[in-house]
Amino acid sequence: MSLYNLLSQKKSDILERWREVLFDGYAPETARFLKSQKDRFANPIAYQLTRGLSGIIEVFLQGAETDKVMAQLDEVIKLKAIQEAPPSQAMAFIFILKTIIREELAQELQDPACAAEFVDLESRLDGLALLGFDVYMQRREKLCDVKVGEIKRKVSTLLRRLGLGDDYLEEQSGG
């Protein structure tokens, strides 16, 4: 059986371990809360992380196209990019997946016949991480965009009053 198929069978275990590590990254009382509160509206961090992590596992194992992978990465990174200060912390979660997969496949990796496929698997995980940095930058840029958007809304009525129209600022900034 291929390593990807094997991992597909272990999907729920991988998700559970991945979530656990991420939740334990918070303060102990927060981690307890994140693990115990099941209502998605009363526990938005856990909901958002679970939604993203399960999506990432899914698209990774399917070998989905880049845009779909990035969309799933975004579910987690839009939270991490503002919750954790430096990118090395915000992006560490992807490398955690690498560790978990190694441990889940510990037995199979004893077999040299799996080596080539494992190298491919690890390279794809590296690719996942690199795409993650793209998403991280997009999210930080998005944060700048929303700031600019708020400033524009503050003066948009005034611009209309001056007969300059809603797209005046875009034209001025070349956007």
Place this chain on the structure above:
Amino acid sequence: MAKLPTPAELIQVNYKPPAQGWMDLKTELRPGYYVNAAAPKWMNMIDYPFPRAWSVADEDWKLPEDWKERVLQGIQDRLERFRSLKVFFDICVRCGACADKCHFFLGTGDPKNMPVLRAELMRSVYRRYFKTAGKLLGELAGARDLTEDVIKEWFYYLHQCTICRRCSVFCPYGIDMAEMTLLGRELLASVGLNIDWALASVAQCYDKGSHIGATPQAFKDMIDFMAEENERITGISTPVSINRKGAEILFVVPSGDYFADPGSFNFMGYLLLLKYLDLDYTMSTYAAEGGNFGWFISHEMGKRLNAKMYEEAKRLKVKWILGGECGHMWRVCNQYMPTWWGPIDFLEEPVSPITGTKFENATVHKMVHISEFTADLFRHGKLKVDPQRNAHIKLTYHDSCNTARGMGIFEEPRYIINQVLPEGHFFEMPPNTIREKTFCCGSSSGINANENMDIRMLGGLPRANAVKYVAEKYGVNHLGCICALDRATLPTLMQYWVPQMEVTGITEMVGNALVFDDELERTTDLRDRDLVGFGEAAEEEEAE
């Protein structure tokens, strides 16, 4: 050379505390999480103490020499003045009911944003200097010394509370974290620690009349422009009389409604509604601000800014005051204003001139919220509307904290919504996220600055999470609210978490739907967007 960290080590850096207790952990003041220090010029304009140039990122905050004595004396004064503060300090049994109810905790995961712990930041100092056990036993009794680090921690976390009072809904004793936050901010202000965004708004309001610093001329100019816009779109002229003595009603709105989108469209809705009724009302260039950022920094400053409203009502000899869609404005007017100014004997109990309804709930403060006023009009069948003009809107409603938890305005906006939207276009968010349990926008109470956008987005996550749910499940495309701060900040929150979600006031939709006898045929809404069945969409359908 230090060893490189592994991902597992990196991921645990966030809020994972070392073995010591919370008191020993020095708070890291993270950029993106705090609002900048107030510029001295704003403080000078309102005679606030210790104006100076300082930065939150600096080690030295240039506190006055006797800062500690001032803060402790400030606590003493407030314990004598506010019985509530003493009760809230003493009564908490740390049951934890509030712990997971704050939107800032739910968004950041930072335990110091659990209301119980945020209160403990101040309570621990109270114990150390005002309780025998704390004086004798110190840390064993949950007490700690007041140090510069403690003051910095207060500054950081007391501006990560939006005074929304969700935690107090769940507290078995009803401890009001909002009141503690407000008093804590007063203590900070007493040693010259203020945030720029709030102070700028306060100073401009004090100096010119509104938070945005608009002059009376600019105020009138913008209102005239809104009236022209209404005429262009609907054919209905909606002129406003300014500073007119003897009008029956003084109409006061938050400045966000006549200067910033999407509040401006709501303002157009107000004018259409008031024109439809041919109401005898006036607006004032002196009481040109319904909001009150002063209340976010101290009771005294709240009172100073609020003074204009009654003074102007008295000068213009109106009978009562009608107010626009605003959140904290209502908390101030409904719950503080009569206490500040005593019996309001120069105004009458508000009575709707259209329906004859007496607004008994406003007997004391003589001020009616436009949602109460409009819901009453619909109840008496006084408004002819065409809900199909809002057919492009699929709406969910965000209960604004101050009107919902502060005043119990739950039904009126929903009643209006159901009158002006086609059937099946209104969808509620889950029960634990609305009404008295509503989640805050995450940007209220004077912290809607730009430099703290990270924390604003995190504080708004619980609200956005519920909006996303109805967007995905029902195709909701508009988020309604009756608060100007919501209209200013929710579009930003939505842009980050739920793109394509528009934010709208409720009266804007009333303005869309109102049918006048002599109006132009409506082809667009008040935002110039094509109505369903008109414009490009309809042309495409015809071509097919």
